[in-house]
Amino acid sequence: MSLPLGAFELTVERQQIPSRLVRMAAPTASVAFGLLVGAVIIWASGQDPILAYTEMAKKGFGGRLALTGTLVLATPLILTGLAAVVAFRMKIWNIGAEGQLILGAVASSGLGLWLGDNGIGGPVGIVLMLGAGALAGALWAALAALPRAYLNTDEVISTLMLNFVALGIMNYLIFSSFSHWRDPGRATFPVGRFVDDSMFLHRFTGRLHIGLFIALAAAGALWWALRSTRWGFEVRVTGDSPRAALYSGMRVDRKILSVLMVSGAFAGLGGGIEVGGVLGNLDPRALSLGVGFAGIVVAALARLSPIGVIPVAILVASFTNAKPGLQVLGIPSEIVTLLEGILFLCIVGGEWFLRNALRLHRRVGPVEAAAS
Amino acid sequence: MTDESTPAASTAEPATVQASGGEPHDAARLNAITKSFFGVPANDRVDFDLRWGEIHALLGENGAGKSTLCSVLAGLYHPDSGEIHLDGERVDLASPQQALEHGVGMVYQHFRLVDRFTVAENLALGHPETGFVTSRRSLERQVAELGRRYGLEVSPKAAIWQLSVGEQQRVEILKLLYRGVRILILDEPTAVLTPQEAQSLFATMRAMAADGQAIIFVSHKLDEVLEVSDRVTVLRDGERVGSVETAEADPATLARMMVGRDLATPDRTRATAGGAALSVRGLFADGDRGLEALRDVDLEVRESQIVGVAGVAGNGQRELAEVITGLRRSKRGQIFLGDVDITRASTLQRIKMGLGFVPEDRMRTGMAGGLPLASNLALKAYRQPPLSKGPVVSQKAVEERARSLEKQFDIRGVRWAMPTSLLSGGNIQRAILARELSAGPRVLVAAAPTRGLDVAAIDAIRQILLDERDAGTAILMISEDLEEILDLSDEIVVLYEGRIMGRLDPDEASPEVLGMLMAGRTVDATPETAKDTA
Numbered sequence: 001m002s003l004p005l006g007a008f009e010l011t012v013e014r015q016q017i018p019s020r021l022v023r024m025a026a027p028t029a030s031v032a033f034g035l036l037v038g039a040v041i042i043w044a045s046g047q048d049p050i051l052a053y054t055e056m057a058k059k060g061f062g063g064r065l066a067l068t069g070t071l072v073l074a075t076p077l078i079l080t081g082l083a084a085v086v087a088f089r090m091k092i093w094n095i096g097a098e099g100q101l102i103l104g105a106v107a108s109s110g111l112g113l114w115l116g117d118n119g120i121g122g123p124v125g126i127v128l129m130l131g132a133g134a135l136a137g138a139l140w141a142a143l144a145a146l147p148r149a150y151l152n153t154d155e156v157i158s159t160l161m162l163n164f165v166a167l168g169i170m171n172y173l174i175f176s177s178f179s180h181w182r183d184p185g186r187a188t189f190p191v192g193r194f195v196d197d198s199m200f201l202h203r204f205t206g207r208l209h210i211g212l213f214i215a216l217a218a219a220g221a222l223w224w225a226l227r228s229t230r231w232g233f234e235v236r237v238t239g240d241s242p243r244a245a246l247y248s249g250m251r252v253d254r255k256i257l258s259v260l261m262v263s264g265a266f267a268g269l270g271g272g273i274e275v276g277g278v279l280g281n282l283d284p285r286a287l288s289l290g291v292g293f294a295g296i297v298v299a300a301l302a303r304l305s306p307i308g309v310i311p312v313a314i315l316v317a318s319f320t321n322a323k324p325g326l327q328v329l330g331i332p333s334e335i336v337t338l339l340e341g342i343l344f345l346c347i348v349g350g351e352w353f354l355r356n357a358l359r360l361h362r363r364v365g366p367v368e369a370a371a372s
Numbered sequence: 373m374t375d376e377s378t379p380a381a382s383t384a385e386p387a388t389v390q391a392s393g394g395e396p397h398d399a400a401r402l403n404a405i406t407k408s409f410f411g412v413p414a415n416d417r418v419d420f421d422l423r424w425g426e427i428h429a430l431l432g433e434n435g436a437g438k439s440t441l442c443s444v445l446a447g448l449y450h451p452d453s454g455e456i457h458l459d460g461e462r463v464d465l466a467s468p469q470q471a472l473e474h475g476v477g478m479v480y481q482h483f484r485l486v487d488r489f490t491v492a493e494n495l496a497l498g499h500p501e502t503g504f505v506t507s508r509r510s511l512e513r514q515v516a517e518l519g520r521r522y523g524l525e526v527s528p529k530a531a532i533w534q535l536s537v538g539e540q541q542r543v544e545i546l547k548l549l550y551r552g553v554r555i556l557i558l559d560e561p562t563a564v565l566t567p568q569e570a571q572s573l574f575a576t577m578r579a580m581a582a583d584g585q586a587i588i589f590v591s592h593k594l595d596e597v598l599e600v601s602d603r604v605t606v607l608r609d610g611e612r613v614g615s616v617e618t619a620e621a622d623p624a625t626l627a628r629m630m631v632g633r634d635l636a637t638p639d640r641t642r643a644t645a646g647g648a649a650l651s652v653r654g655l656f657a658d659g660d661r662g663l664e665a666l667r668d669v670d671l672e673v674r675e676s677q678i679v680g681v682a683g684v685a686g687n688g689q690r691e692l693a694e695v696i697t698g699l700r701r702s703k704r705g706q707i708f709l710g711d712v713d714i715t716r717a718s719t720l721q722r723i724k725m726g727l728g729f730v731p732e733d734r735m736r737t738g739m740a741g742g743l744p745l746a747s748n749l750a751l752k753a754y755r756q757p758p759l760s761k762g763p764v765v766s767q768k769a770v771e772e773r774a775r776s777l778e779k780q781f782d783i784r785g786v787r788w789a790m791p792t793s794l795l796s797g798g799n800i801q802r803a804i805l806a807r808e809l810s811a812g813p814r815v816l817v818a819a820a821p822t823r824g825l826d827v828a829a830i831d832a833i834r835q836i837l838l839d840e841r842d843a844g845t846a847i848l849m850i851s852e853d854l855e856e857i858l859d860l861s862d863e864i865v866v867l868y869e870g871r872i873m874g875r876l877d878p879d880e881a882s883p884e885v886l887g888m889l890m891a892g893r894t895v896d897a898t899p900e901t902a903k904d905t906a
């Protein structure tokens with residue numbers, strides 16, 4: 001690869017794996033660089049970058065309400081981030097967390113409503129409801145996982161397409177039918193029926209609910225499972241080299257199935273927690289905001305570390321949380337979206353610079369001949 | 373060390389210069405080339421000169437810096453310091469394209485051909501004079517003409533995938549000649565060839581040299597170097613040890629220059645073979661493309677016996693190893709481990725029954741290259757105590773076991789959390805053997821156990837295999853290296869197009885007979901082959 005620049009030429013050379021220290025420092029440097037680029041753009045658009053950044057920090061983290069709001073937004077992001085982490089670790093590209101989250105919400109709200117109708121509620125109801133969400137997410141993922149494991153179909157296509165199917169199912173249940181999920185009392189604009197109050201997730205201060213701690217526990221559990229179990233060992237080996245996994249007697253097909261189902265379970269649990277902790281019903285408008293896709297970004301920024309997902313999800317959530325507040329101050333919310341994109345590009349770009357070196361040479365041949 | 377490449381030697385008029393007559397300069401002169409990768413010099417102030425009309429061998433172990441030096445000359449790497457002169461003119465080669473423009477081309481070990489294109493199309497591809505519309509007929513005529521001139525016979529209309537490895541290599545050379553290359557670098561070209569194909573390559577090299585072109589021949593095989601080259605430069609640890617005229621060189625001196633010590637020859641003691649440990653009967657299997665890769669293969673390996681499977685790559689060796697180890701299904705036939713029929717057993721069952729496997733593809737099959745070595749050493753043992761209790765794997769036990777295997781098998785260069793793929797080939801192979809042998813196998817299938825390794829590592833690996841045989845293990849060794857087959861095997865079988873062409877006693881087998889069988893020729897001396905020709 002080379003790029004001619006007058007009498008010079010820019011070429012790319014591959015580097016060997018850099019040291020641990022460099023690898024640790026690189027994302028920090030990338031984020032700093034991204035913030036700098038963002039500052040220039042904010043400044044160029046006529047805003048004060050320092051004001052914008054301080055306001056973003058304030059609206060995202062300053063004070064109890066801002067902070068708990070951010071954490072509540074981060075909760076489903078952590079779970080869809082984990083969904084992406086576990087699948088991507090094995091180089092299984094689950095792009096279907098969105099659909100798995102929706103199906104999780106459908107199952108959770110459905111079971112929650114049924115339990116309420118039959119007089120069951122409280123902690124037992126909550127556990128069953130969230131369990132149904134995780135299970136539904138896992139089964140929805142299995143629809144893509146089975147053909148991937150046994151017929152080697154492309155999971156990118158199947159998981160992606162299943163998102164639209166899931167969205168269609170949810171919209172049908174609320175907008176196009178008088179289903180178990182739809183509130184019959186509201187004829188003007190269709191909404192989902194609310195589950196019994198006893199099944200709302202416990203709230204602490206502000207809007208903060210117990211779901212955050214479930215998500216944190218899930219991150220810890222995934223970290224431990226990947227690091228210290230036979231299953232995690234097999235996932236790591238299969239992800240690095242499926243042939244080496246087969247060679248050492250591992251069942252790669254089952255690993256694909258289990259990994260995709262675990263991935264779906266995380267996303268489905270996220271859907272259940274949104275129903276139980278925030279929405280209280282199946283709300284198509286609140287559940288189709290792209291949390292599943294955002295999870296992929298979170299996982300990538302966290303370099304597929306289950307623990308790293310937590311701070312990244314909180315940071316991304318703080319951006320989202322800060323948007324309306326910034327708008328009030330006259331800073332367009334697009335600035336925040338822009339900044340997210342810039343940060344992502346910088347971090348991904350930083351990775352590339354870890355592995356490749358640019359080199360400027362004097363060009364030889366015709367140019368030099370002409371000069372001499 | 374000796375440095376016989378005196379100024380006098382390089383100014384002496386090479387006798388072979390004819391076609392390029394009157395050229396006063398060396399074809400190439402590299403002065404004090406230094407190229408480091410992350411502070412580690414792969415080439416350290418290496419001088420090298422190449423005359424027109426000579427075949428100049430570059431000899432050295434793996435990691436000696438041969439490939440780096442060639443890559444610098446071929447424009448793939450830019451040296452940190454040092455000068456390159458081509459035909460007396462100082463040049464700066466920023467890319468392989470620029471090197472090609474200066475008439476320098478390299479044939480890599482892994483060919484860079486488009487499988488579905490014909491020979492002629494591959495030659496036209498990337499050629500500066502290939503226009504939007506190109507006459508296929510004139511192209512094919514030129515290819516045939518070039519081929520005839522240098523003994524590189526290959527049909528211009530054949531698609532690459534239809535060609536043997538040897539023929540593909542000819543296409544690579546043709547491609548460079550067609551681009552007008554006059555300095556040709558061949559990186560271990562004989563590694564993939566039968567002895568007959570190698571001879572034909574040597575004839576081509578001589579024809580080109582006689583035509584006044586300059587050839588760099590990279591190898592770590594002494595015999596070949598002595599046979600074909602005019603001059604030898606030896607590299608060791610990134611430095612030039614010296615250059616000698618081949619006519620004045622002898623194998624022992626060269627080997628010493630290369631290794632820095634005398635070579636140990638593996639002992640040819642034979643162990644007394646015991647009962648049958650691995651038996652293969654009437655085995656048929658398909659290859660990756662669905663073509664029959666194994667045809668009616670019968671084999672038996674007894675305890676304390678090494679059976680060597682000779683053959684040119686692509687004649688069913690990989691499929692044989694995979695079917696035996698459970699990575700590929702057989703179509704017909706049976707496989708027994710001792711008395712137990714394992715034809716339908718899973719890979720895991722076979723591992724548990726004591727079948728070890730050293731695969732030819734070390735980096736993707738034998739190892740998960742991106743994982744640290746400790747994990748790779750646990751690839752099979754992770755299922756049982758002490759490495760795991762129930763579903764939990766003890767990271768500490770994995771590390772401890774790795775430390776002790778590293779010590780026992782002299783695996784060096786391991787740093788914590790470093791990807792296994794960064795280890796040298798010799799250390800990786802030691803590690804694979806460490807893992808397979810620590811399981812105490814009854815039968816070991818070893819495919820290309822020393823391919824691409826340096827001399828010291830080859831010695832060590834062979835000694836490990838011999839010791840393991842003496843300890844009672846039955847070893848099926850698949851190798852393309854004839855000397856290895858002859859040195860280690862207690863019995864030799866030759867695979868050709870998925871069939872067993874012959875069975876030989878290593879004491880009675882000569883490289884010539886083996887080479888003939890490997891090339892699919894029947895030899896009168898082997899009655900076994902009579903039925904195949906019938």
